[in-house]
Amino acid sequence: MIIDKVGYIENGFYALGHPSVPVCLMDGEFPALFDAGFVGLSELYIRAVKEVLGERSPTYLFITHAHWDHIGSAGIFKETWPEMKIVASRETREILSRPGVLDRVVALNRRALEALREWGVTPFYEGPFVPFKIDEVFAPSKAYAVADDITVEWFASPGHTRDFTVYWIPEKKILIASEAVGCDDVPEFLVDYDTYVGDIKKFMAFEPRVLCAGHLLVLTGKDAGEYLSRSLETAETYRRFVEERLERGESVEEIVARIKRAEWDKKAFPKQPLEAYLINTRQRVITLRERWKEEGPPLNI
Numbered sequence: 001m002i003i004d005k006v007g008y009i010e011n012g013f014y015a016l017g018h019p020s021v022p023v024c025l026m027d028g029e030f031p032a033l034f035d036a037g038f039v040g041l042s043e044l045y046i047r048a049v050k051e052v053l054g055e056r057s058p059t060y061l062f063i064t065h066a067h068w069d070h071i072g073s074a075g076i077f078k079e080t081w082p083e084m085k086i087v088a089s090r091e092t093r094e095i096l097s098r099p100g101v102l103d104r105v106v107a108l109n110r111r112a113l114e115a116l117r118e119w120g121v122t123p124f125y126e127g128p129f130v131p132f133k134i135d136e137v138f139a140p141s142k143a144y145a146v147a148d149d150i151t152v153e154w155f156a157s158p159g160h161t162r163d164f165t166v167y168w169i170p171e172k173k174i175l176i177a178s179e180a181v182g183c184d185d186v187p188e189f190l191v192d193y194d195t196y197v198g199d200i201k202k203f204m205a206f207e208p209r210v211l212c213a214g215h216l217l218v219l220t221g222k223d224a225g226e227y228l229s230r231s232l233e234t235a236e237t238y239r240r241f242v243e244e245r246l247e248r249g250e251s252v253e254e255i256v257a258r259i260k261r262a263e264w265d266k267k268a269f270p271k272q273p274l275e276a277y278l279i280n281t282r283q284r285v286i287t288l289r290e291r292w293k294e295e296g297p298p299l300n301i
Helices: 039-053 074-080 090-096 101-119 193-206 222-247 252-262 274-295
Strands: 007-010 013-016 023-026 032-034 060-062 085-088 144-147 150-156 165-169 174-176 210-212 218-220
Touching (some): 023 039, 039 074, 039 101, 060 074, 193 222, 210 222
Antiparallel strands (some): 013 023, 023 032, 210 218
């Protein structure tokens, strides 16, 4: 099944808030949230989580990576549920400690308010981003109990970003992969194409029952596997497209403009805010250019 709405998915698992930027919840004795979306959607997330948990607090908030649209409400969640532990990779903690990173997170979340208006979201929160600390970084091979029979395992997946973490709930066959498996038919290898492709192949072998793609969709059953296969094909097609234009001598900016016309311009709302889309598209092209330089253009034999 392809699920493009928020709410209950199955086996105590939920996608909550807004389908374009959901927060996932695995309910149990020790409930776990996954990612924290936009600042502007914080009230929507909190209300939805409380509808499921009532007066119970989430035990964990697991962060996939330090991008602005995945950590926006984390500080507000912590204010709401002080006992909740924010867990992420050591690399995520290091990124969030860098000067200027939080300035960008604040700026992009502020600009996202215009996107929320365009999407017709009401009401939305117009308050500021609240800085937060990572309470715990992952220890090797450590799993987290949500219940006696439900555990959350984590995997480093440094293809989209260097700090990216994917979460796997083996007892329910739920994979919270977000951009590690692409987004809205756009491949998301910002830093390492080969790692990104290799991890998708690894995730296919898991045969997930539920796949949370991070934005827009949750997929179940055979549609989860088909999405992974399509994500692999999309990445390879994107790579060939960029390499062909590099061989013709086109610049990064020329290639980015081509891709924007073919991708972003044709998408209907809701879609990624333009500034964030251009930042990511430019980085994808640069990543492929550096890979192409290392391998060298093909010989015409």
